[in-house]
Structures are given as structure tokens and as C-alpha cells.
Amino acid sequence: MAQRIYLDRKWRFNEEFDEEMIEVPMKKSTLINIPHTVKETPASYFDESIYQMVSAYQKSISAPIQWKNKDVFLTFEGVGHACDVYINGKHVKHHDCGYTAFTINVTRHLKYGEDNLITVRVDSRETLNQPPFGYVIDYMTYGGIYRDVYFEIKDKTHFIDVFLQPSLLERVSTSKRTKKQIKMMKVQGILKTECYITNSIYDLAVDDHAFIRQYLGEDLIISQPVVGLEHVEGGYIFNISSAPATVKLWDIENPVLYPVKTQLVIDDKVVDEFEANIGFRSSEFRKNGYYLNGRKVKLRGLNRHQSYPYVGYAMPESMQRLDAKILKEELAVNAVRTSHYPQSQYFIDECDKLGLLVFTEIPGWQHIGDNDWKDIAVENTKDMVVQYRNHPSIILWGTRINESQDDDELYKRTNDVAHKYDPTRPTGGVRVIAKSSLLEDVYTYNDFVHSGKNKGCRKKSDITSDVEKPYLISEYNGHMYPTKPYDSEKHRQEHAIRHANVLNSVAEETDIAGAFGWCMFDYNTHKDFGSGDRVCYHGVMDMFRNPKLAASVYSAFSDSENVLEVTSSFDIGEHPASNLGKTYIITNADLVRMYKNDELIKEYTPADSEFENMKHGPILIDDFIGDAVENSGEFKKGQAKLVKQALNQLTIEGFKISPSMLWTALKLVLIHRFNPSKAVATYSKYIGDWGNASREYRFEAIKDGKTVKTVTKAAVTEAHMEIKSSHTLLTEWHTYDVANIRIKILDQNNNQLYFFNRPISFEVDGPFEVIGPTSISPVGGAAGVYIKSIGEDGDGKLTIHCDGLEDVQIGLSAECLV
Ligand code: GAL
16 A cells, blocks of 8 residues: 655755756755755844755655555655756756645656665745746745655555545535534535546456545445546546435534545555545635535635744644644634645645635736746646645635736636636635736735725725625735834734724625735745835734734634733823823623722723624723712812813823813813813823822623633733743654744733843753744744754753743653654
8 A cells, every 4th residue: 555754854955056966965965854944044134035045955765675566756745946856866857836746756766775866956046937936025935845755655556636525415504503503413415536546547447456445434435346437647537426424514613524535446455545634514605705504604814924933934734733723713713815825734734623714825926927937827726726625624716826917818727727626616816906807706805995094995896897706805904004013002002903994894794705814923025025124014913923912803703712902001101192092902701891990990891892893893991080080079070070071081082172172171161160270180190190009900801790801901010921832742753843932021910011122042951952043032022932853752841031030941842753
């Protein structure tokens, strides 16, 4: 039976490639493991030229004599960006895309019973004539062999590919069902499978030697002789279809995956086996929205790049999976767009597992090149579809170059290819031009109309060229309001509110399938974009995946996590003219009680939110005083009411004389005989709180009658670090493992100290390494570090030190499964 051998370990790497290396072992080189980046970078202020080079990777591999009668394939899951593979001095493959996998049949190039020299020339220059290159790009395109490499050893007769097409036998409707009911639902599903088999199947099939067996979980669902082959390029297609089976749904609420084993059996011997997880679901874009299992689901997603600080694209399985978990579990989105290229299979696998819907697309950014370039784009479409079509989470193929001009000829080709290789899913294609030519099934458009004061999105009818077709917003916000984690409080709040504004507007538009915010986290970019430091601060998280305030607008959609954020620290000096301005509560609680110095000021419920299309939109705080003015005894009744009104108004609107403010002031002075000379003292006492012993606002989030979260805002008296580790047991299987450790600097009440920037240093003991610098400054009161295993078993620890704060230690273990 087929066997897979990972080849991620112990490659030799040289930043320069030389023709000589094709035939002889490299003299000067460093020993590396894959995923690998050609150049580690600083987190900011570096130039994209540093990863642009033609480099060399080399590995010597012995091919056992037993492989002689087999077929041997060599797969590279991702090499940035063009590469040439040589085996024992002979050129065996050129590949032109940094984001798709490629496989080489190396059977006749290997020397069996001997060592074989594999050399890879990797070109990571952005001058290449292939997508996404040719003009400017708003992201860095890092080079290297950054995804897994493996051999597969197969019998001569084997599957070239297997395309699993599960479907539901009848239309289901989950619209009136609770989550629990969706979970319990049983439906009738069938599985159609297209088996693409090598040419040698033909004679075996004719002589009745060949069978296909298929298991759904443990159950044998098909055992069928191979008859009725269809000849195609490179082999034969054999289609099979299972009998109806009672199955559970794959749904965002309960993504049930079924492992499927498809076996090619020759003379009772399994010669090849293809395994994948499938999900039974119906997924449909209709004119008026997106439907999953017959239920209208508003897609609420974020765009994800595949980059990380220091190592660019080179992160192993656990880190790819972590991003999917963060999206689903921390940001509570139900969808992700893999902008602007196909991403790691591990990431998509995790989306399958978690029930996160995926819109994936071909590589590219605005620019369309010449005919050679276009041929590669068409090839990329085919590769993307064929390589990812077994994932239940994928619901839409992006078949246009992101934000490019119309090019009907090219896009007819990409659409045809996508439909040919996957008739089960629709195509979309991301554009910024309204009413542009629509060859796809879904009009997907980057709607950047929101600028703070206006509506969050445009109407479908203003944008699409065919209102009969579905419409989806593929990006919003982003460059419209870059936000650094250490920007002023007002700025960070505005960032959050803009995300809420768009979500609220999209929710109102019943014919918009949903929207994907730009974007999940900050990313390194080219000089033409970003803030001059080669960083685009467009994320709702920072580069280490620490949440900004805007992240909580998404988290508040969560049913499982309790969210309570208050957008201000109440330090008035952080605001121009000491005017606090608007402050919001972001929560998914049923009720929030606000206290000032233990006195209840006000209770807020979701109905108080002005974001009326959101179940849990941000809630504006409109009272900072409660009954304090009335209870002080300083004022008569009518006077107290107006004083309170004026003070709250001053807090939110500042010292500008609005007509309503003037009216309140006139009433106070003329009718209620308020002495204007007391105004400043009154303000200081109830709002400014100057000179008072302490001012403490406390917020309690109540759910089902219980206090589930408390936020307390008071003068900072202490700082400490809070650590969140992705995992502490690092497992090495076919390559190293990496743990992500997120660090926040918090005060005594666990509020983030956004302007804390004392250096933090890292020290590891045991079989681990720190990726990147061992000392950094927190950015916006948060930082992060990646710890890597080094191929040895053992225990150790990470010590995080910051001057003046208590050290934090994290116990780490490494286990090698090889
Ligand atoms: C879009 C583009 C994204 C990113 C974003 C910033 O135009 O597709 O890649 O640059 O703008 O808002």
C-alpha cells in the first residue's frame, strides 16, 4: 500500500544558488528544517529586498531497493515562489506558484539502493513573471520551502486523485431549529466519488482484477468492481456512488466530519488508499443570501494572511491550526477569506474541524500580466480547486485576481476551469469596481464606503451588475482606518465602532450574503502601503494575534465566551481638552451594571445599543453620575436633574456650545438660579474627579442572573504580565513544533496598559529555541514570542522578564514521535 515519508528535516540551505550545486553536495551551507524562510526578518522597518534572492536547498536521500518496482512521488506543499527541482543533477520540475502544491513523479530519476541528491533552486524575487507579481502588492511575499515536503511510494496502479462529493439526498431546512436540534438531526446523505486512476488500471479492470472499496467511518459503503472506465489525460476516471446513508450534518454549529477511506483493491490486495474527512451539508449562495443546510446564515468573516512575525510564511502545523481556532473561538466569526492565495492544508483542515466557512482564492493582487502570466493564473485555478476540493469548509472559489480590472477572456478561462474541476461549488472573484463584468456565480466586492459617519455598506443594487445573482462583501474597513495597538484611546475605540457600523449595516441588508472584514491581524507590507514601518495596521489583532479593541466587537457574537470590554480607561488626560467623549460597553451579556465607587449608576441591556441590527452591538454609556448629584444635597431637585444632564452632556460632547447645551445652561442659570462660578468645581467633583481619594468605575456583566465578568477601571497602581500559551507540550512528528505565547501587560484590575513599553526578555531552558529576538518592547501593552522545539525530547521552561515586574515562567515539554 502507498506510504508517505516526510522529508522536512535536515536540508542544507545556501542564500546563493550555483549551477554546480545541482550535481555535488553544497560546500557552504546551513542545516535547516522545513518550514523554512530564506530570511528571518525584524518585526518592522525592514525592506522586502532582504528575502528576494535565488537560493539553494539540498538534501541527500536514500531510496531503498524495495522501491524499485514502485512509483515514487515527491511533493512540495509550498515553495515561495518559483522553483526548479533537480535530482542527481537532472532537472525534473519547474513550478511557478508560491502558494500551490506540486508533485513530481521521480520514479525514473532515483537511484535505488543509493543516496540521491535533491537540489532545489528557489527564486523568491518579486520580479518573477507570475501572480501576484508585476506591480505593487500590499503584503510581503516571503520566500523559501515553507510547507511540508514528502515522498509517496505507490504501487504502479494507484489513485492519481480522488474527488469526494458528499451531498444530501433531500433539501433540508435547519432554519427553525435550535443548535441542539441541528446537532441531533439525522439526514440522508450520499457520497459520489470520482476516482482518477493510473493507465495501468485498464487491463486489470478488463480482467476483473480491480475493485474499489470505500468506508465511511467504520462502515463499508462500497465494494464495486472497476468497470466502465472513462479515459482522460494521464489515466482513467471511475465514478462510484454510495447508497443513501443516515448521517449527521456538517454545520457551523456542529461540524460532523466523517473519515472516508477509499481503497483500490487489486486481486484482494489494497494497493492504494486515499483518506480524507468529509462533511454532509448543503451550501448555497442565493440571490438573497447564503444558505447552509437550508438556513440563511449571514457570513461574518475576516480576511487572513498567512504571515507571522520574523519567519514570514514558515510556520508549522500547530500555528496554522491556531489561527483557525482564534477565528472561530476568540473572534467568533463563522467564515474566513484566505486573502489572497490558497493557504496551508492544516489551516483548512482545522476550518473543517471547527465549522468555519472558507472563501479561498487564486494568488494575485490588482495586477494582471502578459499571456504567460495569465496561463499561470489559470493553472493556479486548477491547482487550487483540485488540491482543496475535498474540504467541506470551502464554500466559494475566488477565480479573479483580487481587485483586478475586468478581463473577460482570462476570467472565462478561470471560471471554466473551476467549474470543470468542481461542479459542486460556485465561483466568486474579488473586485473593487461596481457593476463590473460578472462571469462568476457570486458578485464579491470590496466595499470600503464606510468612513466613520456614513452607512457601513452600500446596497447590493448599487454594486452588482446582475441583481439576480448573489452578492457578498469580501472586504471592508482596513486602510480606511489603520489602527496601531498603541494609538490613542479614541482612535482604538473608533476602530472598534467602525467594525460595528459595518456589521450592523450588513445585517440590515437582507440581500447581502455577508461580509469579510479587513483583516484578522496586522501584517508586514511593502513600502507603498502601511505606516512607513512596513506594517499595515489593519488587523483586529496585532501580528502576534493579540486582540485590539475592535476584536471584541466580533467576540461579542460568541455564545460560549463571556465578553465585557469598556472602551475607555476613564483617564481624561488621554483625551484632547480632557474631554472623555463617547465610551462604549462591548458585551454579550444580558445586562451590564455600572457602578461608580460602589454606587450603582445605571443598568444597560442589549436594547440600549444603537446598533439595532446586532444582537450584541456596542452600548453607549450615557450616564457617568447616577444619583450622586441628587444625593449630594448640594442642589434642589430640578436643579440637580439639569446639572446631571449638563455634566453627562459635557462628558460625551466636550466643551462645545451646542444648541442643546446652551439651552440646558440657560435653564440652569435663569430658571434654577445655578451660580455659574460653581460650574468648574461641580465638573471636577462629579466628572473630573480631581483630588478625590479615588474614582473607580465597575461594570458587571450578568448572564442568566449570574455575574459572569467584571471590569474595574481605576487609577493604575500595579502592573503584571498575563500569558496565554497556545500549548506547552511541543510535539515533533515530521518536523519541529512551535508554540505561540501571547503576553499582555495588565494593571491590578487586569486592564491592558496600552502605553507600557518597558523591554521584555525571553530565556529558554531545555530543548527549545526562541524565534526572533530574545528581547523586545511591548506594542500597545502586548507582546508575543514563538518558541520552537529542536528535535529532542525533554522538559524545560521559558522565563519572561520585564524590568520592575514579576518574572513569569512557563513550563515546556518536548516530545519527539520519530
Ligand atoms: C484592499 C486589498 C487588501 C488590502 C486592503 C486594505 O484593497 O484587497 O489586500 O490592501 O485593501 O484595506
